[in-house]
Amino acid sequence: MALATKSLQFRAHELANASTQLKVLSTNELENISLPTFSDKLKAINLYPLLPTGIQILQVNMGKMCNQTCKHCHVDAGPDRKEIMSRVTMKQCLEALKGTDITTVDLTGGAPEMNPDFRWFVEELSKMGKKIMVRCNLTIILANPKYNDLPQFFKKHKVEVISSLPYFAARRTDAQRGEGVFEKSVKALKMLNEVGYGKEGSELILNLVYNPTGAFLPGSQNELEAEFTKKLKEGFDVEFNSLFAITNIPVSRFLEYLVASDNYEGYMEKLVDAFNPSAAMGVMCRDTISVGWDGYLYDCDFNQMLELKVNSKTKHISEFNLDELNKRNIELNQHCYGCTAGAGSSCGGEVV
Numbered sequence: 001m002a003l004a005t006k007s008l009q010f011r012a013h014e015l016a017n018a019s020t021q022l023k024v025l026s027t028n029e030l031e032n033i034s035l036p037t038f039s040d041k042l043k044a045i046n047l048y049p050l051l052p053t054g055i056q057i058l059q060v061n062m063g064k065m066c067n068q069t070c071k072h073c074h075v076d077a078g079p080d081r082k083e084i085m086s087r088v089t090m091k092q093c094l095e096a097l098k099g100t101d102i103t104t105v106d107l108t109g110g111a112p113e114m115n116p117d118f119r120w121f122v123e124e125l126s127k128m129g130k131k132i133m134v135r136c137n138l139t140i141i142l143a144n145p146k147y148n149d150l151p152q153f154f155k156k157h158k159v160e161v162i163s164s165l166p167y168f169a170a171r172r173t174d175a176q177r178g179e180g181v182f183e184k185s186v187k188a189l190k191m192l193n194e195v196g197y198g199k200e201g202s203e204l205i206l207n208l209v210y211n212p213t214g215a216f217l218p219g220s221q222n223e224l225e226a227e228f229t230k231k232l233k234e235g236f237d238v239e240f241n242s243l244f245a246i247t248n249i250p251v252s253r254f255l256e257y258l259v260a261s262d263n264y265e266g267y268m269e270k271l272v273d274a275f276n277p278s279a280a281m282g283v284m285c286r287d288t289i290s291v292g293w294d295g296y297l298y299d300c301d302f303n304q305m306l307e308l309k310v311n312s313k314t315k316h317i318s319e320f321n322l323d324e325l326n327k328r329n330i331e332l333n334q335h336c337y338g339c340t341a342g343a344g345s346s347c348g349g350e351v352v
Contacts, residue, residue, distance in 0.1 A: 005069055008253060015256050016076065018307040022145045024259070025334040033265050035272050049329040050286070053320060057104045057288040059347070060093055061085070061110040061303060062121070064293065067143045070177045072211055074251040074305050077110040087117045089295040094124055096320035102210055106288075106347065108135040108301065113147060125155040129352070132201045134161045135209075135347075138188040139181055151195045160205040161197060162244070162347075163189070166213050168231035176213045179246040189238045198240040207242045209349075215263035218245035221350045224256060238257065240348065244349030247271075249338040271337035279344025282351035285330050291317050299330045300339075308333065317351050 008016035015021055031310055042048035063084035066077035086279045097105070105125050112118055112134060125132050136156065141150050143272035165185055166176045173182035189206075193199060208228060212218050225243035232238040250267065258264040285299040289310070296318040298304035312328040314321040344351030 010080040053286040059106040061114040066110040085293040104131040138185040141188040215267040221245040247345035274341035284346035
């Protein structure tokens with residue numbers, strides 16, 4: 001499949017609609033397949049309803065605007081997406097965090113750095129003493145001179161940087177993320193290394209994210225990390241701390257790819273066949289709440305893109321109630337198989 005140059009929304013693609021995606025996932029409408037429901041899988045292991053274990057992470061989607069248009073993107077992000085979190089909503093996030101034992105704020109997008117209030121928000125979170133993670137696509141650092149000092153800004157606030165890099169060579173990286181992305185990513189990684197990120201003995205954490213470049217599951221995270229460490233050091237003198245192997249979830253543009261390439265049936269069957277009860281126990285939705293760019297709350301970033309709001313009286317960050325959210329039943333659908341296949345998958349990589 002050729003790399004998409006515009007978002008599904010811009011192209012007025014039917015899969016830009018969350019209800020259409022759910023119809024495909026829930027009814028197998030595009031394929032003659034019959035899969036057990038994810039809920040039934042959890043019932044069989046006495047894990048239904050799926051309940052929170054206690055919210056420790058607030059994941060905040062700062063907008064769908066991005067300088068890249070990656071063919072696997074579950075957010076359908078890109079330069080043509082204008083949805084952006086307002087400072088008002090950010091203030092509501094800060095207010096919600098007060099008086100809670102939520103330790104970590106995970107900033108994502110799109111490219112979260114493109115939000116005009118991104119630095120203000122990081123500064124405010126830093127004052128609160130929260131651990132801050134930023135999901136950086138790396139090329140944003142070089143996209144415009146105003147972003148060139150991001151490594152120094154991240155260092156100042158001890159931000160943990162989590163960066164996508166599908167492979168340690170240009171061909172496979174550029175095939176997924178766009179022409180020239182690998183070269184720019186390496187330059188950005190070097191800039192982060194120069195200020196201390198990823199260096200042995202440094203407190204500045206730089207982690208990489210690996211997503212498969214096709215309709216297959218990721219290999220062993222430990223083995224991939226060892227290979228990436230060796231190849232990036234030998235080939236480019238780049239260092240990092242850890243690698244997270246994340247399964248591509250059949251949502252948005254990756255769902256489009258699966259359907260268009262006739263891989264949907266096979267991929268879903270792989271996910272179901274690889275269902276791991278131990279991984280189901282540790283899925284990220286049990287200790288995380290996802291905040292949409294407009295302030296609505298979701299069990300995870302994937303549910304957010306499918307517009308599956310939390311099953312709770314608390315639906316918006318402005319009415320945040322931690323006790324209520326910790327008692328909710330987590331919303332499930334067939335895409336959840338992606339987080340429970342093999343060693344499991346979360347925003348922090350494998351779960352078992």
